[in-house]
Amino acid sequence: MSKPDHEVVIVGAGFSGLCVGVQLRRKGVRDFVILDAAPSVGGVWRHNTYPGVAVDIPSATYCYSFEPNPGWTRSFAPGAEVRAYAEHVADKYKLRRHLRLNTKVARADFDETADLWRVRTEHGELTARFVVCAVGPLDQPKNPDIPGLAEFTGKIVHTARWDHDHDLSGQRVAVIGTGASGLQVVPEIAERAAHLDVYQRTPIWVLPKVDFPIPAAVRALFRLAPPVQRLVRFLTTVASEVVMVLGIVHYNKAPFLVRATEAVCRAHLRRQVPDRALRRKLTPRYGFGCKRPSFSNRYFPTFTRDDVELVTDGIERVTATGIVARDGRERPVDTLVLATGFKILELGAMPPFPVTGLGGVELGEHWDRNRYQNYEGLAVPQAPNFWLMNGPYTVTGASWFSIIEAGATHATRCIVEARRRRAGRMVVKQAPHDAFTDDMRRRMKGTILGQPSCASSNSYYFDRHGDSPYVRPQSGLYVWRRARTFDLDDYAYTPKR
Ligand SMILES: Cc1cc2nc3c(=O)[nH]c(=O)nc-3n(C[C@H](O)[C@H](O)[C@H](O)COP(=O)(O)OP(=O)(O)OC[C@H]3O[C@@H](n4cnc5c(N)ncnc54)[C@H](O)[C@@H]3O)c2cc1C
Numbered sequence: 201m202s203k204p205d206h207e208v209v210i211v212g213a214g215f216s217g218l219c220v221g222v223q224l225r226r227k228g229v230r231d232f233v234i235l236d237a238a239p240s241v242g243g244v245w246r247h248n249t250y251p252g253v254a255v256d257i258p259s260a261t262y263c264y265s266f267e268p269n270p271g272w273t274r275s276f277a278p279g280a281e282v283r284a285y286a287e288h289v290a291d292k293y294k295l296r297r298h299l300r301l302n303t304k305v306a307r308a309d310f311d312e313t314a315d316l317w318r319v320r321t322e323h324g325e326l327t328a329r330f331v332v333c334a335v336g337p338l339d340q341p342k343n344p345d346i347p348g349l350a351e352f353t354g355k356i357v358h359t360a361r362w363d364h365d366h367d368l369s370g371q372r373v374a375v376i377g378t379g380a381s382g383l384q385v386v387p388e389i390a391e392r393a394a395h396l397d398v399y400q401r402t403p404i405w406v407l408p409k410v411d412f413p414i415p416a417a418v419r420a421l422f423r424l425a426p427p428v429q430r431l432v433r434f435l436t437t438v439a440s441e442v443v444m445v446l447g448i449v450h451y452n453k454a455p456f457l458v459r460a461t462e463a464v465c466r467a468h469l470r471r472q473v474p475d476r477a478l479r480r481k482l483t484p485r486y487g488f489g490c491k492r493p494s495f496s497n498r499y500f501p502t503f504t505r506d507d508v509e510l511v512t513d514g515i516e517r518v519t520a521t522g523i524v525a526r527d528g529r530e531r532p533v534d535t536l537v538l539a540t541g542f543k544i545l546e547l548g549a550m551p552p553f554p555v556t557g558l559g560g561v562e563l564g565e566h567w568d569r570n571r572y573q574n575y576e577g578l579a580v581p582q583a584p585n586f587w588l589m590n591g592p593y594t595v596t597g598a599s600w601f602s603i604i605e606a607g608a609t610h611a612t613r614c615i616v617e618a619r620r621r622r623a624g625r626m627v628v629k630q631a632p633h634d635a636f637t638d639d640m641r642r643r644m645k646g647t648i649l650g651q652p653s654c655a656s657s658n659s660y661y662f663d664r665h666g667d668s669p670y671v672r673p674q675s676g677l678y679v680w681r682r683a684r685t686f687d688l689d690d691y692a693y694t695p696k697r
């Protein structure tokens with residue numbers, strides 16, 4: 201029998217990887233390592249440090265159910281606090297000893313003769329019986345495909361890799377992109393730069409933000425009486441879940457909810473932007489929920505400033521010193537900020553490194569050719585002993601923590617069961633995999649993403665096949681329950697050799 205170096209390798213030390221570590225330890229599995237390319241934990245919150253970065257759902261909801269954070273200083277916590285929370289979790293749950301930081305995984309190959317994974321990193325090879333890939337879909341910054349970008353001689357910064365040594369004061373800055381990151385960074389840049397041009401392809405739905413400091417007395421109360429904080433978490437989670445699930449997932453049962461939310465956004469825009477022509481440019485023409493909406497009280501007013509211009513004509517090309525829009529004008533630029541998001545549902549990003557399973561099938565190529573498909577958002581019949589967290593058909597519910605905990609629960613249940621059965625190999629059966637995928641595709645038709653109004657949204661929720669596998673069209677509560685109750689016999693087990 202060939203014994204691997206570790207029982208489990210977890211790739212990624214963001215909130216997903218840390219959660220798997222916590223759950224494995226709780227179940228008595230101690231022989232695991234958590235690999236991460238970065239020098240510290242926190243994932244997206246380590247990488248995204250642009251001015252204004254913050255959570256865009258209530259902080260009370262944005263935390264593990266088992267570790268509420270009484271320390272959030274605002275109702276929408278700033279990114280630095282989320283990062284500190286990740287460090288706290290790593291310490292409190294004794295995960296430091298399992299961390300292998302500065303260790304980028306280059307590929308993972310299943311060795312069929314020994315029933316183990318060969319995980320190649322920049323420091324050499326590790327073997328493991330099980331791999332949980334927790335790399336997160338919002339990890340690889342995406343640069344826009346605009347002619348001339350490579351010839352630009354000024355400074356280029358992506359929001360996901362902010363350069364804090366670069367001073368924007370007195371500069372002419374252009375921001376490309378008006379998604380969730382653009383919305384947060386634009387008001388901050390306007391405060392610092394001499395002039396700001398914002399290049400918008402698709403406007404974003406923006407809700408008013410109930411953003412306030414959490415008084416020290418309330419934080420002290422949360423510390424002294426954790427059940428009070430759990431109650432607040434429960435209430436904010438239910439509220440967010442209702443908007444997400446009724447409005448987006450069960451769109452065709454209550455379309456009026458989406459229309460009502462759009463009306464709230466339009467009223468917010470009317471209150472903040474008196475100019476009708478500017479308002480028209482900032483109003484989305486697709487349904488709320490077709491792409492990620494956000495909250496802000498500062499985004500719209502930024503466009504009413506004399507030193508900020510919203511450019512909606514589209515970009516023709518970038519020159520050495522500026523941007524030529526389709527209106528034919530060249531606007532000079534010193535610093536170009538790319539708020540253009542991430543590579544998500546595409547070959548090379550999902551998964552972010554080659555994963556070769558049974559019969560030499562590479563997972564990314566398989567999905568690219570045959571459309572995204574899996575079992576419970578995590579497993580495929582081609583890859584034994586392997587779970588990809590936050591892959592296709594996972595995102596739902598109030599916050600990512602609900603899907604992270606559900607994914608970690610699923611993978612941990614499997615690993616514990618394989619140990620119990622002394623299995624060397626466990627692999628999801630084809631029939632439950634196909635049934636789950638069919639069910640997801642069928643349900644998707646009733647969501648907002650199945651509506652024609654999403655066609656103009658340029659949303660990263662859609663892939664090149666026209667599918668929208670980013671979202672799992674079920675409630676967070678259902679997914680939470682399902683992770684605890686799915687039939688472990690949906691997997692086939694082979695004894696250790
Ligand atoms: C700016 C921003 C704001 C967000 N705000 C919210 C919010 O308000 N609410 C919400 O619910 N969600 C939000 N999200 C979504 C967020 O992605 C999740 O909430 C969550 O943090 C994801 O955690 P993760 O561990 O799955 O992935 P990540 O945080 O992406 O962690 C993945 C880790 O894997 C590592 N990694 C990647 N490739 C490799 C490799 N080849 N080898 C080794 N390590 C690798 C990365 O370095 C990273 O540390 C936001 C995302 C972003 C980008």
